[in-house]
Amino acid sequence: MKKHFIIPDQVQSDGVLNVELKNVPHEDRVYRKLTQPTRNLILNRNKELRKNPGSIRDLSFGRQHLSIPLEDYEILKRKYPVLVRGSNAEKTKFYKKFILSTESIPYRVQ
Secondary structure, eight states: OOOOOOOOOEEEEOSSOEEEEEEEGGGTEEEEEEEOTTHHHHHHHHHHHHHSTTOOOOOSSOOOOBOOOHHHHHHHHHHOTHHHHOOHHHHHHHHHHHHHSGGGGGGBOO
């Protein structure tokens, strides 16, 4: 006999990410939607940084090329499995190619 658990619709938040759980009883499924309230702030900051070349001057840790909101990074991980399962060399190769693609434009800081 199959047990059915009813999970009420809810939104959980850690202050950075919101996780919305949606119960769909007729499908016997719970769907999860990840959102980031600060996503637009990050993308707008990236746009402003691109307008002012050289605005990022601290190179002590390296040169920053991208700033990807966590919500978008989760989507990229599903789209490009190398981000989850790839070796460091494979991830580096992917990012070098990704930075040059038009898909990276909203995340570029320079």
